[in-house]
Amino acid sequence: MPQYPNRQFLDFENPIKELYEQIEDTKKLAEKNPKIDYTNTLRQLEDSIIEKRKEITRHLTPWQRVQLSRHPDRPYTLKYIDKMCTDFVELHGDRSFKDDKAMVGGFAKLDGETVMFIGQQKGTNTKLRQLRNFGMANPEGYRKALRLMKLAEKFNKPVVCLVDTPGAFPGLEAEERGQGEAIARNIYEMIRLKVPVIVVIIGEGASGGALGIGVGDKVLMMENTWYTVISPESCSSILWRSWDKKETAAEQLRLTATDMKGFGLVDEIVHEPLGGAHWDYTEAAEILKSYLVKALAEIKNTDPAQRVNNRIEKYGKMGFWEEAV
Structure with a gap:
C-alpha cells in the first residue's frame, strides 16, 4: 500500500491525514535528535490512526460511502x-x-x-x-x-x-x-x-x-x-x-x-x-x-x-x- 505523503485523503479522512503528518514530523525530530527515543510517541500515533479509522468507519453517511x-x-x-x-x-x-x-x-x-x-x-x-x-x-x-x-x-x-x-x-x-x-x-x-x-x-x-x-x-x-x-x-x-x-x-x-x-x-x-x-x-x-x-x-x-x-x-x-x- 502507498504510504503518506503519497496517499490521497478524502475530506472526512483529514483527521487521519493530520495524524500521519504528526508521524512524519516526529520522525524528522528523531533524525535531528538521535539521543531522544520517540518510539512510544510513534506507537501512540499509529494506535490513534487505527482508532480514528474505526471511528470514521462507524459513522459513514451514504455519500461518504x-x-x-x-x-x-x-x-x-x-x-x-x-x-x-x-x-x-x-x-x-x-x-x-x-x-x-x-x-x-x-x-x-x-x-x-x-x-x-x-x-x-x-x-x-x-x-x-x-x-x-x-x-x-x-x-x-x-x-x-x-x-x-x-x-x-x-x-x-x-x-x-x-x-x-x-x-x-x-x-x-x-x-x-x-x-x-x-x-x-x-x-x-x-x-x-x-x-x-x-x-x-x-x-x-x-x-x-x-x-x-x-x-x-x-x-x-x-x-x-x-x-x-x-x-x-x-x-x-x-x-x-x-x-x-x-x-x-x-x-x-x-x-x-x-x-x-x-x-x-x-x-x-x-x-x-x-x-x-x-x-x-x-x-x-x-x-x-x-x-x-x-x-x-x-x-x-x-x-x-x-x-x-x-x-x-x-x-x-x-x-x-x-x-x-
Missing part, C-alpha cells in the same frame, strides 16, 4: 485478480469491432480452481484513466465479456464478474454500435449460462453499465460500494437541477450495501479492511477471496438446468409492487 467507492487509491479489478489469483491470462477483443480497455477478463487460478474473471477496470493515473475510459465500457466491451462467458461455459469453468463502473459509456458512437442491445443481450445470456456465476460490486455499480455483467447465482457487494440505477450527482441534477443535492440524493436512493441486502438485491456484504479497501490491498483481496471460494463451493455442484431455473426465479422475485384492484 460513494466517495470511498471512488477513492483514487482503491483497488480495481486487475489488482484484486493479482492479489487473489495465480496464472492469470488476459484475453482480448470481441471478435467483431475491437478490444475495449475498460472491460478486462481472462482465466486465472483461484484457490487451485480455474475461473473466468471479468470486470471493469479504471486507470490508476491520468493517462491510464483515459486509456480505460474511466471504467465506462463501450458495446464491444460487453460483447467481449459475453464472448469470455461463453468460452468459460464451453470449458465448464465458473465465471466471476467484478463490477466497478460509473455507467456504460454514453457517447454517440456507443449508441450507434448498439450499447443498449449489447447490455440487454448480456443480461439475457447470463441468465441462461449453465456454469456458476458470481457477481461482486467492488466499487461503483451504476445502472445498465453494472447490469451488463451483473446477473449471477450470487451477488456480493463490498462494504463501501454503491449499486443503483443512477449516480447521486445525476439524480440531483434531474430532480433539483443542480449537483448541490448529491448528498441528499445518495441518502434517498438507498444505494449502500446494507440497503441493497435489505431489498434482497444482493446476497451478502463483503467486509473491508478498517477504513476501506484502499488501506490494505492484500487484506481486502484475502477477504474477498474467502467469500468467493465459499460461494463457488455452495453452487458448483448444482445441476446446470436447476441453476438456470434458480437464477430465473431469483431475479423474477426482485422488486416491490402492488396490484390495483
